[in-house]
Amino acid sequence: MPDAAFDIAHLLAGSLVLVSFMLIYQGRIHALLNVFALQALLLALAVAWQAHMRGAHHLYASAAIALVFKAMIVPWALHRMVRVLGIHREVETVVGVVPTMLAGMALVALSILLMLQLTRGAGNPLSREDLAFALSVILLGMLMMVTRRNAVSQIVGFMSLENGLILAAAGAQGMPFVVEISVAFSVLIAMIVIGVFLFRIRERFDTVDTGAIEQFRGEKRA
Amino acid sequence: MTPIDLALAAGAALIGLSAAAIALARHRPACAAVHGAAVPCALALAAAGLWALAADAPPGAVVLPLGLPWLGAGLRLDALSALLLMLMGVGGAAAGLYGVGYLRHETEPGRIAPFLPGFLAAMALVILADDAFTFLLGWELMSLLSWALVLAHHRAEDARRAGLLYLVMAGFGTMVLLLAFGLMAGPEGGYGFAAIRAAERGPALTALVLALALAGAGSKAGIVPLHVWLPAAHPAAPSHVSALMSGVMTKVAVYGLARIAFDLLGPVPWWMAPVLIMAGAGTAVTGIALALADGGMKRVLAWSTIENVGVILAALGLALAFRASGMPALAALALTAAFLHALNHMLFKSLLFMAAGAVLGATGRGDLDALGGLIHRMPVTALVALIGATAIAALPPLNGFVSEWLLFQAVLQSPALPQPWLQFLVPAAGGMLALAAALAAACFVRFYGVAFLGRPRSDAAATARETDGWSRAGMAALAGLCVLLGVLPGIVIDLIAPAVRLLAGAGLAPQSGNAWATLVPVPQGRMSYSGLLVVVFVALSGGAAAWLVHRLASRRLRRAPAWDCGFPEASPLTQYGAGSFAQPLRRVLAPLMAARERVEMPPPGAVAPARLAVHVEDLAWTRLYLPLAAGLDRVTARLNALQFLTIRRYLALVFATLVLLLVGLALWN
Known part of the structure; x- marks a missing residue:
């Protein structure tokens, strides 16, 4: 049975990476937010499975935080924001989908190579692969922040990056619970701050495309 | 009381003087008094050095509770520091004495007086430092205070430009030295000199540290191609400060190099010696070639400083080669030459800068082509300048000859070296140094002849007045020392022997007991030189010649116009000038300075005069610094x-x- 437990953990972490790829090619914002909610749900499941497998009960709390905040409150808030701002039709990738997907694959390959190499002979295989998947999610989140122009998508990229962090924290034994809590709250606060800024940007410029701000600064020369 | 106590008291007094001068900067007499009060302090520093050298006692060390809290400021007076302290004290005292008079006609005395005593104290701090922190602190203080002195006339565009260039180069030098000390201190951070001496290093690391020290100290001393600030900054400063910067500060920089290369680093691989030798010989030739081509009085002197630093550096390199090959006696010979030349250069270069300052004060003109005939209007200045020029041209019986002669004795011993490379290279470097010495003679014939002889080329030169008594006293003291060291060099060589023994592991045989004050530097050799005999011979033959000429050729004094070859009313501009005197050598040495001449003929029928345009450039500046600056700008x-x-x-x-x-x-x- 330990093999099955391992496989399930592996499956959940792997699906996180897969959902990260789905995030990258989502063109519509509502779909993007739904995929993000899915990723948060998977994260909660992965963390809960870790808690069950290792008997570490404080990880259940982490899973609950992920479920409540990131799978429900944050997507709901962002959905509402998008509705209020009326930007649900915008498609705003900077780089095309194919090159981005290729770059993402390269990043996953890089992080798996690197992590398996670095942690050779240390720790159990589960946490090693968890770390590799977590790094992939982090890098894909960053890639998303870089390849999107819309501020909401950039927030989603940031949140997905943070999902990777939580996954790494859950996989690595010994990360204090307090740190996880504070990370979760800081992400929430970051979302609120960014949301407020979004509204302000919108009031000023009638758009949340950050390219408009570039134009306003007089730097993006036609 | 020990020598180091005396040195500390004098240094503290100098710092106090600086502080007092800040308060009194508005009063001209007070500024002069500050200069006057710096004289006994500098003499006390010199006396401390002399005392320590003469007593040859074990070094005195003090740790002052200043600087970094866990480190303090370690000070130590060993023989090498004592030698430099003596050199610095004498130069500082002469400059102070001269400055009392100079400040009377100085427009901005309040910009000089507060910095000068502090500058002297900072140099003393560098010399006495016994840990890297104190050394670098003193080094940086020395740079900053001399920078402030260069900017004394900050309204002149030249001075501002020179100040900026100097600041950049000084920053570069300190940074490189910082790296050198960091590498020497190692990962444990033993910054005390005792810890640095005790540490073990591989040959590659030693060579790297030496190269960094060469670049760091060399940028302050004026080693080509790090010399570019020197011909700009030294002339921009007030003349007695130029004397201090050229005569003393460059020696403090050489001290830094010698301290690292011979004392702190321990055994240095022999293949670093040719780097020093060739850098020195190349610096000497480049410096003097550009001195020949330059038309500014003080700029000529600054270029000549570069030449002399090259000579000293080559002698140090030679000593390094001999020491690395296990020949301490010959290393002692080369080191004696280096130190003696440092001392001599301090004397005659300070003297010449002061004479140039006197001329500048009397005429207001600094370019050679505006001067002429000053020997009649400024007889005392002309006489001391003649002594200085003869000394720097290395003519016997003056002191410049002694040290250069010792250096060539050391070069002639190079076949004893075991490495074939060095056997080829050292005579070649010797040839370059001989060329530099010959060019120096030509350069100072030009300098003296154009400025002091002939007929005045401008009204300012025709109406010049002799300088004041204080300045004359300062110059006369240096001139007297030049003669003394030339005639009786044995005393000084014996005096600096402890410093030589400290670095080379052996000393020269005592010289002062020889008959007729003769020098016999290599015991088994047949080389000897006696300044005293040369004096006697020069006096006898010169007296006899003068007597014969007067007896047979001219019974009475006649005065006739000079150069009156059929042109009784010709303009003074038909005389040989600075440019025309240099022309033959400029053509021969053209590749060294990219010299070009162009005759601009007026079109036929026009009444404009034909012109000869001469273009000379410092290749280091145009081929290295300008492209570097342009590249930096682009990036x-x-x-x-x-x-x-x-x-x-x-x-x-x-x-x-x-x-x-x-x-x-x-x-x-």
């Missing part, structure tokens, strides 16, 4: 765009950096 202009990216692009930069580092990590594993 910074490109990087400027980085200041104006969008948020997404900044994120992309961070992301790319992260991925790059991760890839590097993956490849490295």
Whole structure:
């Protein structure tokens, strides 16, 4: 049975990476937010499975935080924001989908190579692969922040990056619970701050495309 | 009381004087008094050095509770420090004495008086330092205070430009020295000189530290190609400060190099010696060639300082080669030559800068082509300048000859070296040094002849008045020392022997007991030189010749116009000038300075005069510094765009950096 437990953990972490790829090619914002909610749900499941497998009960709390905040409150808030701002039709990738997907694959390959190499002979295989998947999610989140122009998508990229962090924290034994809590709250606060800024940007410029701000600064020369 | 106590008291008094001068900077007499009060302090420093050298006692050390709290400021007076302290004290005292008079006609005395005593104290701090922190602190203070002195006439565009250049080069030098000391201190951070001496180093690290020290100290001393600030900054300063910078500060820089190369580093691989020798010989030839081509009085002197620093550096390199090959007696010979030349150069270069300052004060003109005939109007200045020029041209019986002669004795011993490379290279460097010595003679014939002889080329030169008594006293003291060291060099050589023994492991045989004050530097050799005999011979033959000429040729004194070869009313401009005197050598040495001449003929029928345009450039400046500056400008202009990216692009930069580092990590594993 330990093999099955391992496989399930592996499956959940792997699906996180897969959902990260789905995030990258989502063109519509509502779909993007739904995929993000899915990723948060998977994260909660992965963390809960870790808690069950290792008997570490404080990880259940982490899973609950992920479920409540990131799978429900944050997507709901962002959905509402998008509705209020009326930007649900915008498609705003900077780089095309194919090159981005290729770059993402390269990043996953890089992080798996690197992590398996670095942690050779240390720790159990589960946490090693968890770390590799977590790094992939982090890098894909960053890639998303870089390849999107819309501020909401950039927030989603940031949140997905943070999902990777939580996954790494859950996989690595010994990360204090307090740190996880504070990370979760800081992400929430970051979302609120960014949301407020979004509204302000919108009031000023009638758009949340950050390219408009570039134009306003007089730097993006036609 | 020990010598180091005396030195500390004098240094503290100098710092006090600086502080007092800040308060009194508005009063001209007070500024002069500050200069006057610096004289006994500097003499006390010289006396402390002399005392320590003569007593040859074990070094005195003091740790002052200043500076970094866990380190303090370690000071130590060993024989090498004592030698430099003596050199610095004498130079400082003469400059102070001269400055009392100089400040009377100085427009900005309040910009000089507060910095001069502090500058002297900072140099004493460098000399006495016994840990890297104190050394670098003193070094930086020395740079900053001399920078402030260069900017005494900050309204002149030249001075501002020179000040900026000096500041950049001084910053570079200190940074390089910082690296050198960091490498010497090692990962444990033993910054005390005792810890640095005790540490073990491989030959590669030793060579690297020596190269850094050469660049760091060389940028202060004026080693080509790090010399570019020197011909700009030394002339821009007030004349007695120029004397201090050229005569004393360059020696303090050489001290830094000698301290690191011979004392702190321990055994140095022999293949570093040719680097020093060739850098020195190249510096000497380049410096004197450009001195020949320059038309400014003080600029000629500054270029000549570069030449002399090259000579000293070559002698140090030679000593390093001999020491690395296990020949301490010959190393002692080369080191004696280096130190004696440092001392001599301090004497005659300070003297010449002061004479140039006197001329500048009397005529207001600093370019040679505006002067002439000053020997009649400024007889005392002309006489001391003649002594200085003869000494720097290395003519016997003056002191310049003694040290250069010792250096060539050391060069002639080079076949004893075991490395074939050095056997070829040292005579070649010797040839370059001989060329430099000959060019120096030509350079100072030009300097003296154009400025002091002939007929005045301008009204200012025709109406010049002799300088004041204080300045004359300062110059006369230096001139007297030049003669003394030339005639009786044995005393000084014996005096600096402890410093030589400290670095070389052996000393020269005592010289002062020889008959007729003769020098016999290599015991088994047949070489000897007696300044006293040369004096006697020169006096006898010169007296006899004068007597014969007067007896047979001219019974009475006649005065006739000079150069009156059929042109009784010709303009003084038909005389040989600075440019025309240099022309033959400028043509021969043209590749060294990219010298070009062009005759601009007026079109037929026009009444404009034909002109001869002469173009001379410092190759280091045009081929190294200007392209470097242009490249830097281009790169910074490109990087400027980085200041104006969008948020997404900044994120992309961070992301790319992260991925790059991760890839590097993956490849490295």
